[in-house]
Amino acid sequence: MVTRLGGRTAFVIAVLVLFCYGIVGIPHGGLKQSISKRINLGLDLKGGVHLVLAVQMSEALGTATDRDAAKLESALQASEITGVTVGKADASHPETISVIGVPIAKMGDVRNLLEGPEYSIYDVATQQDGAYKPTMKHSAIANFEALTLDRSIETIRRRVNSLGVTEAAVQKYGLGENQILVELPGLEDPTRVEEVIKSTAKLEIHAVVGGPYKDGAAALQANNGVIPFDSVLIQGVASAGAPVRSYLLKRASEVEGTDFRDAQPSQDMNGRPNIIFTLTSDAGDRFYKYTSEHSSTSATPGTMAIVLEKRVQEVMGINTAIRDHGEIEGGFTKQQAADLSLMLRTGALPASISYLETRTVGPSLGAASIRQGVHAAVAGLLLVMAFMLLYYRGAGINAVLALLLNLLMLLGFMGFLKATLTLPGIAGVILTVGMGVDSNVLIFERIREELRTGKSAAAAVKEGFAHAWKTILDTHVTTVVSATILFLFGTGPIQGFALTLTMGLIANLFTAVFVSRLIFDAILHKKGRAATLSI
Amino acid sequence: MEMFRDTRIDWLRQKWFFLSISLIFSIAGLFSILFWHHVPLGIDFRGGTQVMVKFYSQPNDDLIRSALAQNGVKEAQVQRISNPMNTAEDEVVISLPKPALEITEEQGRIAIKKGLIANYHESGFDVLKVDVVGPTAGKQLQTQAWLATAYSLLGMLIYLWFRFELVYGVAAVAAVFHDTLITVGAFSLANREIDLAVIAAILTLIGYSMNDTIVVFDRIRENLAIDRNHSLAHVVNRSINQTLSRTVLTSGLTFLTVLSLYLFGGAALNGFSFALVVGILIGTYSSIAVAAPMLVAYQSWRTPKGRVATLPVGR
Numbered sequence: 001m002v003t004r005l006g007g008r009t010a011f012v013i014a015v016l017v018l019f020c021y022g023i024v025g026i027p028h029g030g031l032k033q034s035i036s037k038r039i040n041l042g043l044d045l046k047g048g049v050h051l052v053l054a055v056q057m058s059e060a061l062g063t064a065t066d067r068d069a070a071k072l073e074s075a076l077q078a079s080e081i082t083g084v085t086v087g088k089a090d091a092s093h094p095e096t097i098s099v100i101g102v103p104i105a106k107m108g109d110v111r112n113l114l115e116g117p118e119y120s121i122y123d124v125a126t127q128q129d130g131a132y133k134p135t136m137k138h139s140a141i142a143n144f145e146a147l148t149l150d151r152s153i154e155t156i157r158r159r160v161n162s163l164g165v166t167e168a169a170v171q172k173y174g175l176g177e178n179q180i181l182v183e184l185p186g187l188e189d190p191t192r193v194e195e196v197i198k199s200t201a202k203l204e205i206h207a208v209v210g211g212p213y214k215d216g217a218a219a220l221q222a223n224n225g226v227i228p229f230d231s232v233l234i235q236g237v238a239s240a241g242a243p244v245r246s247y248l249l250k251r252a253s254e255v256e257g258t259d260f261r262d263a264q265p266s267q268d269m270n271g272r273p274n275i276i277f278t279l280t281s282d283a284g285d286r287f288y289k290y291t292s293e294h295s296s297t298s299a300t301p302g303t304m305a306i307v308l309e310k311r312v313q314e315v316m317g318i319n320t321a322i323r324d325h326g327e328i329e330g331g332f333t334k335q336q337a338a339d340l341s342l343m344l345r346t347g348a349l350p351a352s353i354s355y356l357e358t359r360t361v362g363p364s365l366g367a368a369s370i371r372q373g374v375h376a377a378v379a380g381l382l383l384v385m386a387f388m389l390l391y392y393r394g395a396g397i398n399a400v401l402a403l404l405l406n407l408l409m410l411l412g413f414m415g416f417l418k419a420t421l422t423l424p425g426i427a428g429v430i431l432t433v434g435m436g437v438d439s440n441v442l443i444f445e446r447i448r449e450e451l452r453t454g455k456s457a458a459a460a461v462k463e464g465f466a467h468a469w470k471t472i473l474d475t476h477v478t479t480v481v482s483a484t485i486l487f488l489f490g491t492g493p494i495q496g497f498a499l500t501l502t503m504g505l506i507a508n509l510f511t512a513v514f515v516s517r518l519i520f521d522a523i524l525h526k527k528g529r530a531a532t533l534s535i
Numbered sequence: 536m537e538m539f540r541d542t543r544i545d546w547l548r549q550k551w552f553f554l555s556i557s558l559i560f561s562i563a564g565l566f567s568i569l570f571w572h573h574v575p576l577g578i579d580f581r582g583g584t585q586v587m588v589k590f591y592s593q594p595n596d597d598l599i600r601s602a603l604a605q606n607g608v609k610e611a612q613v614q615r616i617s618n619p620m621n622t623a624e625d626e627v628v629i630s631l632p633k634p635a636l637e638i639t640e641e642q643g644r645i646a647i648k649k650g651l652i653a654n655y656h657e658s659g660f661d662v663l664k665v666d667v668v669g670p671t672a673g674k675q676l677q678t679q680a681w682l683a684t685a686y687s688l689l690g691m692l693i694y695l696w697f698r699f700e701l702v703y704g705v706a707a708v709a710a711v712f713h714d715t716l717i718t719v720g721a722f723s724l725a726n727r728e729i730d731l732a733v734i735a736a737i738l739t740l741i742g743y744s745m746n747d748t749i750v751v752f753d754r755i756r757e758n759l760a761i762d763r764n765h766s767l768a769h770v771v772n773r774s775i776n777q778t779l780s781r782t783v784l785t786s787g788l789t790f791l792t793v794l795s796l797y798l799f800g801g802a803a804l805n806g807f808s809f810a811l812v813v814g815i816l817i818g819t820y821s822s823i824a825v826a827a828p829m830l831v832a833y834q835s836w837r838t839p840k841g842r843v844a845t846l847p848v849g850r
Contacts, residue, residue, distance in 0.1 A: 044803070052672060174675065191645070356672035358644075358665070365587070365663040365803075372801030379799055380792035387788060391537075423803055424732055430796050431739065431811075434789030435746075441788065442750075445781045448537070471753050474698065475746035481690050482742030486735055489683035491676075494735045501739070 005525060008518045015510075016405065019412025038415035042422030044493055045370050047363035048185035049193065052356040053156075055178045060148050060351030062094035063256070065136065068119065069097045070252030073230065075113060081106045087230045087251065095136040097122075102132070148350045149178050155349050156182060156197055162342055163193060175489075179356065183492075190360055196339055197353075203260070203344060204253035205287075207294070208303040208315060211247035212236070219248055234305075236312040247312050249305055254290045259283030261324075263344035265337040273337040274329040277344060284324030292321035308340075309352075373426035380430045381407075384437055392444055394534025398519045399440040402511040406436050409507035410500065422496030432504025435479065439512035443468045444535055457533045461520045469513065476505050538783070542776045546823060547768050547831060553824035557713060564720010572723045577730030577806070578666050580680070582673035584631040584643040587664040588651065594627055602654035603629070603647060611647070626663070626802065643667075680734045684715075687738050691745050699752060702833060707748045710826040714744045714817045721813045727806055736810035743789070744818030747782060748826045754778045755830070767834060771827050786819040 025038050043050050065088070073086045081102070089098040102110050114124045114134055121140035125133045136144075149172065157170040165184045173181035184193060209231050213219040219233055220226070227233060232251045236244055262278040279287060294302035295318045306314045306328055314329060332340065385403065389396035410432060414421065447464035455463065480502050487498035524531045568574055578585045596613045603611045612630045631643045644667055651660055668676075688708060695704035715737060722729055754774040762770055793815060797808035 054671065175679070177675070354669075355667075356669045356675075358667040360662075360665040362661065362663045364589075364661055369801055369803055372799060373804075376796045376799040376801075380795040383791045383795060384788055387791070391784075424735060424807065427796055427800065427804055427807060430792050431789070434792035435743070435785075437788050438746075438785040441784045442781055445784070449777075471750055474749045474753065478691060478694060478745045478749065479739070479742040481694065482687055482738050485683050485687045485690065486738050489679045489686075490735060491731060494731055497732075497735055 005518070005522055008514075009522070012405075012515055012518060016408065019409045022412030022415035023408070025415070038418070039411070040418060040420040041366075041370075042420045042425065042493060042496055043183055043185060043359075043366075044361050044423045045366050045373075045421065046185050047188070047361050047366035048183065049187045049190040050357070050359040050361075050492070051182040051184075051190070051194065051197070052173055052358075053180040053182065053197070053353045054356050055149055055152050055180065056352050056354065057145050057148065057178050058094050061136070061141065061144065062088070062091075063253075063351075064144065065094055065097055066252045068122075069230070071118070072097070072099070072113070075118075076110070079109065079113070081110065084110070085228070085230065087228070089133075093135075095141055097134050099132040099134070100129075145178060149180070151350045152353065153180055156180065159196055159343065160184065160193070163196060165193070180353070181492075186363075188360070188362065190358060194355065194358065196342070203257050203340075204307045205255040206234075206249035206251075206253050206305050206307055207290070208305050209248045209250055211249075212245035212315075213247070214243075215246055219246055223248070234307060234310065234312050236315075245312075247305055247315065249307070249312070253307075254304065255279065255283055255287055257344070257349070259287075260344045263341040265334070265341045266327075268327065268329060272329065273332045273334045274327050275332070275337055275341050275344070276325070276327055279324040279326075281324065288321055288323040291318050294318050295321050369423045370426075373423055377426060377430050377433075381433055384433055388437065388440070392535055394523075395444050395447075395520075398516055399437060399444070401519065402440060402516045403433065403437060405515055406432070406504065406507050406511040409511065410504045413503040413507065414500070417499075419499055420492070420496055421500070422493040424493045425496030425500045428497040428500030429504060431501055432508065435475075436504060436508035436512065438475070439468075439472045439508055440516060442472055443512070443516065447533070447535060451533070451535070457531045458524050460533070461517070461524065465513065465517055472509070472513065476509055480505055538780060542779050544772075544776060544779075546772050546775050547828055550824075550828040550832075553828065557717075557821075557825060560717050561713065561720065564717055564723060567720060567723040572726045574719065574723055575726055575728045577728040577733070578630070578668050578673075579730045580673050580677045582668045582670040584647070585664075585666045586629045586644065586647050586662060587626065588629060589626050589661045589663050590655070591659055591661075596627075598654075599627065599629070599651075603650040605650065605653075676731060680731070683734070683738060684741075687741055688712075691741065695745075695749070698749075699756065702830065703752050706826045706829040706833065707745060707752070709829055710748055710821040711741050711744050713825050714740060714814060714821050717817050718810055718814050722806075722810070725809075727809060730806060732804065732807040733810050736807045736814065740811065740814035740818055743815065744821060747786070747818055747822040750782065751775060751778055751822050751827060752830075755827075768831055771831055775823055775827060782819060782822065786815055790815050 023038060069086045069088070073084075076084050076086070083103060084099060084101050086097060086099050088094070088096070090096065099110070099114075110132065111124070111126075113119075114122070114132060119134060121136055122134035123137055125135065127133060153170055153172065157168075160168045160170060160182065165187060167185050169181070169183040171181050173179040182197065184190070187193060209228070210219065210222060213222065216233055227248070230251050231248050233246055234249055235246050259279050259282075260277055261280045264276050266274055266276045268274045291304075292298065294300055294304075297320075301318070303315055303317050305312045306316075381403075385396075385400045388399045388403075392399065407429070410429060413419075443464050446468045447460050450460035450463045451457070483498040483502045483505075487495050487502070490498060520533075524533070596615075599613050600611060610631070614628045614630070615626070629647055631647070644665055648662070651662075688711065691711070692704045692708050695707050718737060718740065719729070722733070751774060754777055755771055758770050758774050758777075759767075762773075765773075790812070793808055793811040796804060797812050800808055
């Protein structure tokens, strides 16, 4: 009986070749080289640094609403509505601005202003006694957060690349909690990289409203016991000989991180490291307006403060109007100046970030893990193969061939998907061997049962496969469901495990059923009608 | 070679024996979880700082502790890494207790490093691995672990309900619960830490235990369809006996591979492989000793007196 042996055999061989290609591609260079090009190693096998960052969204939100508040304030002043204070009533709700002290006569005008296109992202709630509470809409907040997250990822990626880390990965992480994953293979000490990625996220220039004060209490005293709405108290940094002072700064900044177009480390006249910066033209215009209004020669001279990482770095008078070129000094070391310029150049982070997780795997551990994993895999494989040959004799060879093809397909899958192999992933391969051979056992036991009831070899094989198929499918589906859930909820290494297990079991469906059957049929065909099976 | 050619063991008769074994292990585990070691959580879940160091000469735990204390690292825990094949015993895990703020974990790591360098010089040791996990991340990973487990069980239940009948699903899920409890209990009794990899192992176990149970149930269903003469208990017994060789063989084979992982796989996968070793044994046991008897017991309970208990055959 021709059961299309030729066609099926050709198909299996084609699959074999296909998956070999998956593993090595078109080999040039050595075999090892070709394989390592297709299959990535995870951080736990290669060594490197794994960072999980959280973007401080409420802070970013606060900065954005502060800017809108400042915009509103100047708009009100422009329309000559006086006596109104615009600011933040509640620090724990950065999405809400409070507008108080609106004179009754002007309430209509203010309302119109607030409902205009400039503030369309706000829902305005009116309160009695001339107060308004514009609150950012939920959709606007969601948009803003998504944008901020993307920009943070961009910026971090640029910084990491400028530091020369090859094959770094920067991507979204977690189940929607505004977290970023940074993976830096090959890096051994994360300290400097962590600093560069995270720090100097916020460099801003604020107008100084009051100070220097000895501390918060002194500041309150000087301002009749209350900090004005549109101001914020920020501490300075300690410098040689001088104690730490606090300053009252205008909440909304005049210049912020995104306004810097370029920054280069340099030296001032005395040889001290400083930074020369260039602003964007837009920011330059704004800065010019501010500095000319408050320069020492104007009617209202003022001072400005450079705020770095929420500390006042430097306070300086405004000597002349500055458009877009300037210098920042602040007692930097050469390295600090270089790092800071790098950060300003690659763009400031739109929000500050904090580290949730930092993990470092040393390269020796990575190599040891690979070695141990491979040992375990080979040992497991040999044990299983030995048993199958012993227990099922001739059919054992069938199982061994199917198993080897299974592993080949598994590795080929990984090559095609450019999947990452992790240490748990190697465990997944080992588990595939154990669970995959289960299918063979199922079929062989059934065949033995059928033979016992007196059926012929060919009939027993047919019945064996037919009955076992349903159970094989059931068991594979349940394990793949488990693995899928693991993949969805797991982190990198666990996902590697879920992936290898799933692909191994899918390949197993093919090898244990189609390929095994083919081998049986081929043997029986060769042996002829009165064949017996070695099983 | 063939084992279990024609077994005729009355499994269901032994159900009280099985029940007592299950109870002993469950209660021992539960006791340990509640009162003794509790559930030892790895750094993934409790947060904190952990540094794995390999020394080039046999280290002394107290010396390490004092070296660290001299450099401002108080209350460091020093533990040898248990690894069945690692005879050198020169790998040590230094953990800092969970601090209040995230940032101090970073400083903890730097301090540990400084302390070690000061006393062992740069070349006396090798930092293998550093983990710093903030409390937020720890809680988040815990939540993820719970969710994954819950969804997994739910998914299984739905699948079994769809392929068989609800009662089969309930019996299988009960068996899986039993397996998970005993496995976590084993970790608690042995005072081994549960980290993310262990959760992955437990979820895999759940799938594996289900597999085993499904094979038995499949056979029960098949036999019920063709055998209308014998009692339910008889049919279930026969089904178990028929699938016994297959069950023991596959568990044995998977156990072999997992054992090889436990022995040769290294320290990083040690918790993971321990979970699988325990879980595979228990998972196989529970299909025979928990799921099947539960099926019969439930049906006997539901059948009014004088009638013969039977099971819905399902699809």
